[in-house]
Amino acid sequence: MEKVISILRSHQIQPTPQRIATAKAVFDTRTHPSADEVWEKVKRDYPTVSRATVYNTLNLLVNKGVLKTQILREGKVVFDPCIEPHHHFIDDETGEIHDVPWDALQVKGEDSLKDYKVREYQVVMRGCKKKQ
Amino acid sequence: MEKVISILRSHQIQPTPQRIATAKAVFDTRTHPSADEVWEKVKRDYPTVSRATVYNTLNLLVNKGVLKTQILREGKVVFDPCIEPHHHFIDDETGEIHDVPWDALQVKGEDSLKDYKVREYQVVMRGCKKKQ
DNA sequence: ATAGCAATTTATACTATGTCTAATATTATA
DNA sequence: TATAATATTAGACATAGTATAAATTGCTAT
Numbered sequence: 001m002e003k004v005i006s007i008l009r010s011h012q013i014q015p016t017p018q019r020i021a022t023a024k025a026v027f028d029t030r031t032h033p034s035a036d037e038v039w040e041k042v043k044r045d046y047p048t049v050s051r052a053t054v055y056n057t058l059n060l061l062v063n064k065g066v067l068k069t070q071i072l073r074e075g076k077v078v079f080d081p082c083i084e085p086h087h088h089f090i091d092d093e094t095g096e097i098h099d100v101p102w103d104a105l106q107v108k109g110e111d112s113l114k115d116y117k118v119r120e121y122q123v124v125m126r127g128c129k130k131k132q
Numbered sequence: 133m134e135k136v137i138s139i140l141r142s143h144q145i146q147p148t149p150q151r152i153a154t155a156k157a158v159f160d161t162r163t164h165p166s167a168d169e170v171w172e173k174v175k176r177d178y179p180t181v182s183r184a185t186v187y188n189t190l191n192l193l194v195n196k197g198v199l200k201t202q203i204l205r206e207g208k209v210v211f212d213p214c215i216e217p218h219h220h221f222i223d224d225e226t227g228e229i230h231d232v233p234w235d236a237l238q239v240k241g242e243d244s245l246k247d248y249k250v251r252e253y254q255v256v257m258r259g260c261k262k263k264q
Numbered sequence: 265a266t267a268g269c270a271a272t273t274t275a276t277a278c279t280a281t282g283t284c285t286a287a288t289a290t291t292a293t294a
Numbered sequence: 295t296a297t298a299a300t301a302t303t304a305g306a307c308a309t310a311g312t313a314t315a316a317a318t319t320g321c322t323a324t
Contacts, residue, residue, distance in 0.1 A: 014291080014300075016290085016291090018301080018302070019301090034281080035282075036281070049302090051303095051304090052283090052303065052304080052305090055282070055283080056301085071206055072203060074311095075208075075280075075281065075311070076207075076280090076281070077282085089248050104241055104244050104245060105241040105242065106239070106240045106241050107239050108240065109237040109238050110237065112236050113232065113257075114262070115261055115262055116221050116261060117259045117262055119224065119259035120257070120258050121256065121257040121258070122255070123239055123256075125245075125248065125250045126252050127252070129248060130249055146271075146272080146320085150273070167311075168310070168311095180274090181273090181274095182273065182274050183274095183275090183311095184275080184312090187310095187312080188273085206282095207281070208310070
């Protein structure tokens with residue numbers, strides 16, 4: 001709670017109750033929620049918060065560099081509180097998105113791409129989780 | 133034209149005029165069009181073809197393995213006539229999606245992912261094209 | 265050829281994601 | 295406190311995609 005407020009303050013974002021609740025909803029999860037999923041979560045605690053405010057807040061957090069968007073699920077942008085580089089694994093059956101640590105994979109050959117200036121990259125994997 | 137018809141036939145798809153026009157529109161391009169972009173293209177030649185038919189046909193082609201969908205652009209599924217494994221580069225400025233040959237990059241370390249059975253993967257890069 | 269059945273196409277309604285706007289409410293500051 | 299700047303809200307709007315039911319087309323057997 002305190003932590004969320006200080007994150008907002010340190011990015012020059014006024015920590016209003018709506019914004020605190022929205023930010024907390026995204027940070028308090030390992031899932032990669034869509035905007036409407038965040039809204040649902042916020043409404044459980046603060047039923048009067050409007051959809052537009054949640055969308056505005058999420059976009060604000062992205063623009064200020066607090067969150068990143070990922071285009072990994074059909075027809076939906078999802079929000080990722082981890083802004084450090086990492087890879088993604090998407091479960092074919094459940095659609096769940098899992099973060100894969102950056103160091104787990106090494107990509108070689110980037111220098112052969114003479115035509116492109118690569119700003120960022122990630123490996124996107126699809127498959128299923130192994131049963132333990 | 134002949135080629136498109138034989139592709140449809142070899143996948144047990146009746147080559148109706150609407151389906152030929154739709155398939156041709158996807159195959160005749162290096163861009164990665166969305167369903168509505170395909171519809172626009174089809175309508176230029178056959179103005180009476182309905183939106184539902186183009187959507188139905190694209191989904192049919194995907195289910196039969198003729199096309200692949202890629203989730204790379206915000207809020208849109210795009211269709212890729214290249215079903216062989218390859219990577220993608222997305223231009224930050226234009227949103228254009230470029231295919232990157234499979235052999236241009238090598239990904240190592242997959243064996244460290246003990247929890248996942250990876251069915252397919254690709255490297256997704258973002259950045260800008262170098263000016264020649 | 266044609267009757268009847270299956271496959272296809274069409275228009276339209278519907279759902280979901282996301283944006284925009286104008287009015288209202290809140291906060292900061294002089 | 296008065297004023298300006300910022301934030302929130304409800305609702306309208308736009309777009310992507312799906313579902314449905316009626317109409318059309320094509321296939322098959324007589």
